[in-house]
Ligand code: C2E
Ligand code: CA
């Protein structure tokens with residue numbers, strides 16, 4: 001039994017070491033990824049529920065790793081947050097999204113995801129403002145998406161940064177609402193213009209009346225704060241009619257389009273314009 005224990009112990013250590021090495025390698029690779037042009041934004045359409053017209057896109061990052069292929073953001077964003085690389089990466093995303101917006105008509109918005117850690121930087125509003133001016137993009141065409149996790153650490157500082165961003169005229173969306181640390185208190189902070197209902201709720205609503213009731217109350221609550229409500233993760237025509245009829249203003253999900261390359265997004269923009 002003792003031998004086995006030791007064996008288990010050493011095997012465990014070796015595995016831990018290889019996990020750590022893998023992580024370290026990925027971190028090193030990530031630090032070069034921006035400069036090497038391996039990062040790319042894809043754009044997922046955002047649809048007006050009432051008439052199914054295109055209102056904008058959410059920018060979603062992809063990393064084209066030279067040997068590993070496409071690494072999903074769920075794998076490298078946490079790594080970037082741990083190492084602080086998220087600061088550079090986040091600035092690059094803002095810059096790139098503004099560049100895309102500058103190529104599209106004024107009625108098309110672009111949403112960008114922010115990590116909680118980026119909100120700890122007092123310089124963020126200046127960075128956003130500089131990118132908007134550089135590409136001559138109106139502030140109200142840019143939306144910044146944050147999750148409730150921003151309120152876990154440095155609440156006062158983050159709230160101040162959010163307020164200063166809001167004062168620039170950019171939109172602030174509360175992302176993934178209903179997952180994690182949901183507290184209705186956050187809605188009362190007067191910084192959010194939009195609430196995004198998490199896709200897991202949307203899909204659960206298909207067979208669950210309690211979930212429908214929860215979504216109903218979320219929509220009511222958001223509307224009482226004059227927030228726009230977006231339903232994420234809409235995959236089927238049923239999801240769409242259900243969420244529309246529950247009062248969601250905007251819809252996002254595979255039903256209307258997967259995250260796509262800038263060129264395809266542009267085709268969609270122009271196709272919509274000419275219709
Ligand atoms: P998120 O902000 O909640 O983005 C929505 C995710 O759901 C995206 O995954 C999107 O591809 C996926 N999705 C969209 N429609 C559907 C649908 O109908 N069904 C299903 N099952 N999924 C759908 P993705 O692109 O893998 O991104 C995952 C997460 O990574 C994002 O979740 C966001 O938290 C983070 N992320 C992505 N890009 C960035 C970025 O530029 N910066 C930061 N900080 N985080 C990012
Ligand atoms: Ca998002």
Ligand code: CA
Nearest residue numbers: 175176196232
């Ligand atoms: Ca989301």
Ligand code: CA
Nearest residue numbers: 147175176198
């Ligand atoms: Ca999410």
